[in-house]
Amino acid sequence: MTILLPDAAWRHRPGLDGLLDALGAAQGQARFVGGAVRDGLLGLAVNDLDIATTLDPHDVVDRLKAAGIKAVPTGIDHGTITAVLSGWPVEITTLRRDVSTDGRRATIAYTDDWREDAARRDFTINALYADPLSREVTDFFGGVADLEARRLRFIGDAEARIAEDHLRILRYFRFLARYGGDVVDHDAYAACRAAANSLMALSRERIADELIKLLAVAAPLRALRLMVDGGILRAVLPEVDMAGIDRVETLMAREAASGTSPSALRRLAALLPPDPATVEQISARLKLSNKARKRLVLAVEPGRADEASRALAYRVGPESAIDRLLLDVDRPLSALGSLDGWTPPTLPISGGALIARGLPPGPDVAKALQEVQKIWVEENFPDATRVGLIADQTVSKFQRARQ
Helix, strand or coil: CCCECCCCHHHHCCCHHHHHHHCCHHHCCEEEECHHHHHHHHCCCCCCEEEEECCCHHHHHHHHHHCCCEEEEEEHHHCEEEEEECCEEEEEEECEEEEEECECCEEEEECCCHHHHHHCCCEHHHCEEECCCCCEEEECCCHHHHHHHCCCCECCCHHHHHHHECCHHHHHHHHHHHHCCCCCCHHHHHHHHHCHHHHHHCCHHHHHHHHHHHHHCCCCHHHHHHHHHCCCCCCCCCCCCHHHHHHHHHHHHHHHHHCCCCCHHHHHHHHCCCCHHHHHHHHHHCCCCHHHHHHHHHHHCCCCCCCCHHHHHHHHCHHHHHHHHHHCCCCCHHHHHHHCCCCCCCCCCCHHHHHHCCCCCCHHHHHHHHHHHHHHHHCCCCCHHHHHHHHHHHHHHHHHHHC
């Protein structure tokens, strides 16, 4: 039976038809592949677009330039060129076959055999191709049936696929969380468990990237529990346990109940032990950005139960305040209400204004300004008139102390 890729808005993005013409789609030299086909068949939004082609990557560059399309050689040594169409990227990759693999990287050779290219991919649902013009789907390994059954399978032997690229262990659980159904493929899960220690050979950046992508999925809990049960993360993140997954579950319920947009980093903060020093160590091990590290540490730092939401947001920033309020199960979700659309204001007075009120220049100016700010925050950020009165009182206090 012929399967057709449903028409959708992404297929009519500006410049796409011109790109397909340049790549010889009418001559059978280019097809949509991977996520666009998979998600297109499921009726999901397609964000990232990949095209597979029989053309040599240097030929791709020449054709794009001749068509006036910007070509970026993002991975030309591995056969990948990125075309930029009206500001959005399309990855174009020449059909490949693996010559050798070591679990972290592969030596490849180009081919014109579509099945050979499909055979080197990870899961059956990712090895689907679609003719851009006829929309006919090519399925070598039963990926369409697996999509319909919500079944995630490796192509061929699961152990062999994982041996080619150890990252496929983590990708398995991410795709399981998004596309898998109630039944887990026994061979795939067993292969992931058997090879879990091989994750130690991967860079921590790749591990962090996959973990954050998993936490960004709408329903990651089942996959996370399977990972902990199977000891998948034990070699690289031994701190992750069922208590962490329970915290993620609680956080997700609070996100949903409060109407707060989910955050993968916030969920990571819940997954890790609620100790700032430990979170800092893990963040460094995962080589997260300084911004991400700071956010994770702030999220798990102990707070004051009596600190007002806006005072907290003024001190740590609105984003971290929302993280803290959601993670702290002792804080009612109503505490988030005062932060909706609120931007921390700037203290409407300076040290110069205190000097003008009679406070001598020197270290007392900074101390007095800090006290003014403290009172201003405690009083929920009153206007400049009230701040002026606070400043008068503070200056008088400091003047009396100097007498």
